[in-house]
Amino acid sequence: MSMTRLISAALLSAALGTCAHAADLAPLKVANQKSSIKVLLQVSGQLDHVPYPIQFSEFPAAAPLGEALNAGAVDVGALGDAPYVFALGAGAPLKVIGIIHLEGRYTTALLVPKDSAIRQVSDLKGKRIVTTKGSIGHLLVIKALQEVGLDSHDVTFAFLMPSESREVLESGNVDAWSTWDPYTTVATAQGQERVLVSGEKLLSNHLYLAATSQAISDKRAQLDDFVARVDHAYQWVNSHPAEYAAAMSKVTGLPVAIQLAATKNTHMERVAIDDSVIQGLQKTADLYRAEGILGKPVDVSRGFDASFNVSAKIAQAQ
Secondary structure (H helix, E strand, O other): OOOHHHHHHHHHHHHOOOOHHHHOOOOOEEEEEOHHHHHHHOOOOOOOOOOOOOOEEEEEEEHHHHHHHHOOOEEEEEEHHHHHHHHHHOOOEEEEEEEEEEEEOOOOEEEEEOOOOOOOOOOOOOOEEOOOOOOOOHHHHHHHHHHHOOOOOHHHHOOOOOHHHHHEEEEOOOEEEEEEHHHHHHHHHOEEEEEEEEEEEEEEEEEEEEEEEEHHOHHHHHHHHHHHHHHHHHHHHHOHHHHHHHHHHHHHHOOHHHHHHHHHHHHHEEEOOOOOOOOOOOHHHHHHOOOOOOOOOOOOOHHHHHHHHHHHHHHHHH
16 A cells, blocks of 8 residues: 555544444545546546545536535535635635645736736726626735725626636626636637736635535544545646646646646645634635625634644645
């Protein structure tokens, strides 16, 4: 057995206090956005010899994924800063059990047509911006406007899914589009849009692996193991971008070259759950409250479980 499998087995045994067989473990229900986590785990080998069943459910975006977590229809899923704040604001009984930092120029970006007269963020005043409500794209617009003394009331939002947004931008019905990779890479690579502002410095660019409180209570062994597998998978992608891009292109339908550019553009690194992360997300929640997007204050500190740092540390150290 490889060291990775030994570590996983040790985590399971510690959590269960016994050497359980796969049949003894309930299935882990994983929310999957555009097959990203499933493909990530498959291509990196982290779905080999899993000692419990994994059931994947597909979601087109973070918002419906968060709703499924809130309803308890799934046990665990990945959300960005803004969608996670919205989920907590809706009363979802969730805890962050793992964090991946995505570092890259086009991880998030506010795009305009290449020949647009909009040259700086202040030029957006009075303009129409398309993004997905409650997404990291939505958060990027608010942060970018704030940087130049504006707020969300100075623009008009059109809320659509990413698959619909580019067509709306290119039709001239909106002036800008705030989105994320691989959409940013596609748009800039094909030369029809240019980056007005990147989220590289404005956002934390954290991806939160969040689990329901019920799953943490009932499926702790599976979640400990799953956190370690996801961490191993992201480390693998950093050194195998071509293999990951080839696998993802089959799912997204994007050319391998575009998918590879997006993958190479992004470095993935585990981040510990600590006070600085929690304080950073609290600022996002407070910003949404100040903008009138959240109807009530949200204390995000209740949405983290730092005890999962242990399983992630073991995975990173092995």
